[in-house]
Amino acid sequence: MSVTVPKGVKTNVRLAPFTTWQIGGDARYFFEPDSCDALQSVIDWARQAAVKWAILGRGSNVLIADHGFDGLVVRTGGAMTRVSFERDTDGVGWMRAQAGVPLAAMVMAGLQEGLGGLEPMVGVPGTVGGAVVMHAGAHGVTISEGFESGRVLLAECGVVSWTRDEFRFGYRHSRLLDEPAVFLEGVWKMRDVERTEARRRVLELQQWRHQRQPTNFPSGGSTFRNPGEGLPSAGAMIEQVGGKGLRVGGAEVSEKHANFIVNRDRACAENINALIIELQQRVWQHFGVWLVPEVVGLGMAVGDIR
Numbered sequence: 001m002s003v004t005v006p007k008g009v010k011t012n013v014r015l016a017p018f019t020t021w022q023i024g025g026d027a028r029y030f031f032e033p034d035s036c037d038a039l040q041s042v043i044d045w046a047r048q049a050a051v052k053w054a055i056l057g058r059g060s061n062v063l064i065a066d067h068g069f070d071g072l073v074v075r076t077g078g079a080m081t082r083v084s085f086e087r088d089t090d091g092v093g094w095m096r097a098q099a100g101v102p103l104a105a106m107v108m109a110g111l112q113e114g115l116g117g118l119e120p121m122v123g124v125p126g127t128v129g130g131a132v133v134m135h136a137g138a139h140g141v142t143i144s145e146g147f148e149s150g151r152v153l154l155a156e157c158g159v160v161s162w163t164r165d166e167f168r169f170g171y172r173h174s175r176l177l178d179e180p181a182v183f184l185e186g187v188w189k190m191r192d193v194e195r196t197e198a199r200r201r202v203l204e205l206q207q208w209r210h211q212r213q214p215t216n217f218p219s220g221g222s223t224f225r226n227p228g229e230g231l232p233s234a235g236a237m238i239e240q241v242g243g244k245g246l247r248v249g250g251a252e253v254s255e256k257h258a259n260f261i262v263n264r265d266r267a268c269a270e271n272i273n274a275l276i277i278e279l280q281q282r283v284w285q286h287f288g289v290w291l292v293p294e295v296v297g298l299g300m301a302v303g304d305i306r
Contacts (some may be wrong), residue, residue, distance in 0.1 A: 004040060004051050005029065016299075017235050018057030018075055020125055021144040021263050022218045023272065025068025025299070026183075034079045036184050040153055043182065046072045047155060055161065055300055057127035058102060061134065061221045065299030066269045073298075076100040076129050081183075089121040094148075095194045099129030103136075107202065115249055116193035117146050122202050123209040125221055129183045133176040134294070135169045139205065144169045152176070159184065165262035172225050172294055214254040217262035223276060224259055224291040234283075234291055235259035241282040269300060276303045 005011065010246040016022050029051065033039035039050060046053040050072030056062065059077065064298050078098035083169035084156040087093050093115040097106050120139035132150065147164050154160055167275055168175040209215070222236035231237075238244070238258035246253045250267030253275060254260040280291050280303055293303045 006045050015064050021220045023269050024064025025066050027069050027073035029072040032078045033076045057130035060125040061295050063269055063295050063297050063302050070297040086114045095188045095190050097128045098185040101128045112197050115190035116198045117191045123205050132183045135174045146188040148187045148189055151184040153182040155180040161162050212260050214260050216254045217264050219260045219262045222259050222294050223261050225294050227289050236281055237283045241286045243279050251275050280304050
């Protein structure tokens with residue numbers, strides 16, 4: 001059955017350039033909305049046409065199948081990038097940021113206004129939307145720090161507003177992972193910061209990341225969630241089972257940080273996934289702990305899911 005494609009929707013678009021791993025096949029349909037209304041319209045079309053759909057931000061922590069995705073990919077990482085600020089009558093600062101804003105850009109925009117609190121997010125390679133969905137965090141700070149509310153597109157009933165509690169944030173988890181919903185924009189209560197000191201802190205965080213995480217090859221960010229309190233980190237476990245430097249095809253476990261898998265030499269998605277499964281099995285055999293991927297699959301399942 002032929003499908004009438006709305007204006008602005010492209011067909012057979014290669015997805016690899018839109019991911020931090022630089023890996024992935026074609027999307028059958030591809031759309032970059034310039035507004036929340038455009039996003040809602042294309043999701044409505046997909047539902048009515050019985051076309052599968054998925055949201056893509058900057059493509060970090062996403063592994064796209066080599067055969068691609070036989071549906072609609074809506075990329076917010078190239079649009080929906082507005083950030084605005086205001087202060088109430090008590091002088092309290094508020095930030096409103098759309099889903100496609102890169103985290104580093106959000107942090108720096110806040111500092112320009114003398115507002116901070118989310119500085120550790122500057123090194124997380126993703127967008128505001130992706131960070132909210134996965135409840136991203138770094139250096140003890142998560143994206144829900146100061147978060148007050150957000151607007152969400154529900155596939156069944158349109159745009160709604162959720163309070164912070166309604167997002168049900170947990171460790172690397174939010175309600176958005178459990179139902180067909182799209183994060184559109186959020187509001188954060190910020191705190192006043194001294195600009196020079198805050199920028200110095202941001203520079204320190206960026207240097208820390210460069211020294212301890214791989215930046216010389218494409219990667220997908222942290223591969224696994226940390227197992228929990230009282231246990232070594234995922235990276236420490238992988239290192240102890242000889243995972244550092246392990247290779248499958250062009251994919252390699254980073255020598256700099258064992259919880260990162262890099263695309264060292266024209267790796268494919270199956271190379272990455274094979275490494276993920278191998279690391280899960282090694283850690284299970286040695287520690288009795290099953291590592292859960294932070295990576296989300298598009299067009300494929302990631303890891304050996306138990």
